[in-house]
Amino acid sequence: METWNLLxxxxxxxxALLALYMLVDWLRVxxxxxxxxxxxxxxxxxxxxxxxxxx
Amino acid sequence: xADIDITSKDIDGMGPHGxxxxxxxxxxPAHIWALGVGIVLVGEYMGWNFAVGxxxxxxxxxxxxxxGILYTCVAMIDSEVTSTxxxxxxxxxxxxxxxxxxxxxxxxxxxxxxxxxxxxxxAITAGYLISVVASMTGYSGELDQRPFIILVIMFLAWLNYRxxxxxxxxxxxxxxxxxCAIIVLFLSTSxxxxxxxxxxxxxxxxxxxxxxxxxxxxxxxxxxxxYLGIEGTTQAAEEVRSPARALPFGTLAGVMTLAxxxxxxxxxxxxxxxxxxxxxxxxxxxxxLFDTARLSGSTGLLWFLGFGTLFATLASANGCINDASRAWxxxxxxxxxxxxxxxxxxxxRTPYRSIIFLVPIALIFALGAPLDQVITFSxxxxxxxxxxxxxxxIMFRKKWPMGTIKRGYExxxxxxxxxxxxxxxxxVFFAVFLGYGTQLVAMIGxxxxxxxxxxxxxxxxVNRGTQFTMPWPKPAGY
Numbered sequence: 187m188e189t190w191n192l193l194x195x196x197x198x199x200x201x202a203l204l205a206l207y208m209l210v211d212w213l214r215v216x217x218x219x220x221x222x223x224x225x226x227x228x229x230x231x232x233x234x235x236x237x238x239x240x241x
Numbered sequence: 242x243a244d245i246d247i248t249s250k251d252i253d254g255m256g257p258h259g260x261x262x263x264x265x266x267x268x269x270p271a272h273i274w275a276l277g278v279g280i281v282l283v284g285e286y287m288g289w290n291f292a293v294g295x296x297x298x299x300x301x302x303x304x305x306x307x308x309g310i311l312y313t314c315v316a317m318i319d320s321e322v323t324s325t326x327x328x329x330x331x332x333x334x335x336x337x338x339x340x341x342x343x344x345x346x347x348x349x350x351x352x353x354x355x356x357x358x359x360x361x362x363x364a365i366t367a368g369y370l371i372s373v374v375a376s377m378t379g380y381s382g383e384l385d386q387r388p389f390i391i392l393v394i395m396f397l398a399w400l401n402y403r404x405x406x407x408x409x410x411x412x413x414x415x416x417x418x419x420x421c422a423i424i425v426l427f428l429s430t431s432x433x434x435x436x437x438x439x440x441x442x443x444x445x446x447x448x449x450x451x452x453x454x455x456x457x458x459x460x461x462x463x464x465x466x467x468y469l470g471i472e473g474t475t476q477a478a479e480e481v482r483s484p485a486r487a488l489p490f491g492t493l494a495g496v497m498t499l500a501x502x503x504x505x506x507x508x509x510x511x512x513x514x515x516x517x518x519x520x521x522x523x524x525x526x527x528x529x530l531f532d533t534a535r536l537s538g539s540t541g542l543l544w545f546l547g548f549g550t551l552f553a554t555l556a557s558a559n560g561c562i563n564d565a566s567r568a569w570x571x572x573x574x575x576x577x578x579x580x581x582x583x584x585x586x587x588x589x590r591t592p593y594r595s596i597i598f599l600v601p602i603a604l605i606f607a608l609g610a611p612l613d614q615v616i617t618f619s620x621x622x623x624x625x626x627x628x629x630x631x632x633x634x635i636m637f638r639k640k641w642p643m644g645t646i647k648r649g650y651e652x653x654x655x656x657x658x659x660x661x662x663x664x665x666x667x668x669v670f671f672a673v674f675l676g677y678g679t680q681l682v683a684m685i686g687x688x689x690x691x692x693x694x695x696x697x698x699x700x701x702x703v704n705r706g707t708q709f710t711m712p713w714p715k716p717a718g719y
Contacts, residue, residue, distance in 0.1 A: 188380060188382070189380075190375045190378075190380045190382070190384055191382075194384070194385050194388050194389075195388075197388035197389050197391070197392040198388045198391075200392055200395075200396070201388065201391045201392045201395040201396075204395040204396060204398070204399040205395055205600075207399065208398065208399060208402050208593075208597055209597075211402075211593075212593060212594070212597055215586060215587065215588075215593070219262075219587055221584075222261075223261045223262055223587065224262060224584040224585065224587065225574070225580055225581070225583045225584050225585075226260050226261040226262055226263075226585075227260050227262060227263040227264065227574060227583065227584075227585045228260045228263070228574075228710060229328035229329065229330075229334065229479065229571070229574070229710050229711075
């Protein structure tokens with residue numbers, strides 16, 4: 187078996203590991219934190235807190 | 242501002258009590274530059290040369306500079322609006338605040354499609370490049386490109402999932418290397434350092450404009466490739482430490498970098514490769530800068546430009562994942578899409594669900610769709626987005642005149658850039674219609690159908706009262 191054939195298998199394997207990592211972490215986060223916390227992000231936070239807008 | 246309490250607990254997101262977990266503000270101007278230039282630079286390494294096929298070398302140069310004017314207008318307008326509407330979603334968020342929900346929904350989809358298709362195209366290209374490396378190193382069999390295409394998408398999605406700082410620092414390094422490769426090739430082959438190999442006069446003689454001015458018009462379609470994606474800098478607006486400074490600086494520095502890189506690329510490749518070969522990006526010169534390096538006879542340049550090509554491809558795919566996920570996330574946060582997509586990872590502070598959701602979509606297009614169709618859909622979505630920008634800035638200046646809100650950057654000569662942008666967009670639409678009329682009509686039909694779906698069904702779920710979170714005064718006339 188040539189090096190490039192091994193690299194093909196390695197690419198399949200690493201891809202599967204990365205996908206597995208993301209899936210496991212996703213499920214772990216979703217089961218640890220409430221939906222209220224995870225989806226609490228709001229835009230404009232920086233402006234609301236630190237900047238003053240005077241007309 | 243007088244009638245809005247920005248620290249109200251009752252108005253969604255208008256105070257420090259809204260966000261428990263938000264995107265992380267860690268980026269600086271260099272990351273913005275890397276995001277914008279990183280997405281685009283692959284267009285210098287391959288793709289732009291189709292413009293040569295449409296109208297010859299001079300037509301490609303004219304297209305390069307006219308497209309440069311288009312994108313300079315885009316960068317100026319984007320810098321002003323986004324340094325003021327500093328939130329994830331970029332042009333989607335601009336449209337939401339300035340034009341209206343239906344425009345915002347459409348612009349959001351343009352962004353997600355443009356970047357996801359471009360990501361798929363980059364992954365296909367990376368797979369092809371790896372197969373070229375395999376054959377160059379003596380591999381005699383037929384390399385299966387699929388595992389490498391999947392690896393590119395998975396690795397970059399994982400990087401994006403883990404955090405924006407590492408993602409865009411990675412982009413900064415590989416984009417800088419890819420840009421330096423073009424500079425070194427120019428210095429080495431143009432006669433500045435050592436002997437030059439440029440043969441412009443001989444190659445151009447008798448082929449100045451082989452298809453006349455209609456060829457120049459047709460070349461405009463591919464002239465966009467020199468810069469397509471620089472507007473993606475706006476997607477990082479919610480993750481930069483100082484939006485008012487970093488966004489204009491990074492975006493405008495980015496478009497200047499690209500103008501230099503595009504002109505050098507044209508000069509290098511058109512001075513070495515015959516226009517018939519250069520203009521055929523399928524059976525002729527797939528990667529013109531790499532081909533120029535090969536003709537230089539230098540092994541060092543060959544490897545440098547080989548890595549440059551691969552790095553430019555990876556940087557583009559990486560930036561596309563970043564941008565598509567921010568646009569999808571922002572639409573989810575406002576309930577233009579299911580609110581589930583508006584989640585932020587509590588540790589990595591990234592829009593992790595949006596990143597994961599877009600992975601299989603990119604894989605489907607990367608593994609199952611032809612490259613030219615994928616790229617055409619990406620370009621057309623981008624073009625629709627650019628057409629929206631002039632309308633956006635004119636309405637922005639009209640609703641919030643100068644002096645009524647703080648702007649990070651005020652672009653000069655308004656409304657000249659908006660009018661120029663609109664005129665060039667109309668020209669490019671005609672150029673696209675000449676070559677890809679069916680796809681153009683099909684895509685506009687698609688956006689009409691999804692607009693009807695949004696208007697008659699999805700809009701009822703939108704956070705109508707809480708989506709306008711900028712602490713601005715009411716617009717003039719309201």
